[in-house]
Amino acid sequence: MRKLAVVLLLCLVGVGPVVLYAQAPQQQDEFVPIDELPPQDQLPAAPLLVAAYSFVALALFAYVVSVARRMATVQRELERLESDLKRSGRT
């Protein structure tokens, strides 16, 4: 039993560093130009830029539409109420 434990320990001590070395990322010893990176590691700027400008345009447009719609609703209600009051002779 003791022999088996010693063998297992030796295996772990011997194999451990090999496994860790295999899992460690390759050390980089020089700068790599960005256009030589694999495609999955390159982050294109254009979609981010387009997303930012589109969001600004959409947010401003949606807000203007929202205010215009609310104003139209209030205006309609005002006109209806004013005509009701006029009909009932209260103004």
Next chain:
Amino acid sequence: MPKWFTPAAIVCGLMFAVAPLLIAQAPYESTMGLVQKIFYVHLPSAWVFLLSAIICGVASVRYLFGGNPRHDRLAWAAAELVVLFGAITLVTGPLWARKAWGVWWQWDVRLTSSLMGWMVAVAYMLLRKYGGPGSDKLAAGLALFGMANVPFIYISVNYWRTIHPTTNVVPTLPTSFGLPLWFSAVTFMVMYVLLLRLRVRLEEQRSRLDALYLSADN
């Protein structure tokens, strides 16, 4: 609407049409390249976001101590624009950061305090909408917190360690970067004034409607 509104809206539209041309002609920044061009909408929207929080706070103070409903209407309109321009700032910033910093978000003091300022404005809006009678005064108190946060947001980058650029960047910009930035900033400012006037007008109409309903009930 006032007489200046339509000409100002036309000028603003023209400025929004010209701004992309100036931004496209601005040079690429050396380390960030194309994505740095988000700067020309991110920074002006952030300035308008902070300005609106100050206007909301000042109008709220005047309403709390003077009781004039005009100031309350202005504060409400400004709070809604804090939410709008704050959202633009908080969306365009991470889109830029993803490329420039490698992360969408960083819990540093500038970003966190900006998010907090935006959330105060959202809380203001929710309080006004669902708070019932008396919520105007409570919301005005909340707007003071929003305004007190503004100087903190602005100077935070100079005093705390952060990856966000400091306030020294803009004064040192060369003309090629500065011209599109200032043009864009003026465009956003004109847009802000127009939207604020439009939003205040909506509140005025609502007050008129409330007054008419009251007179109809009596």
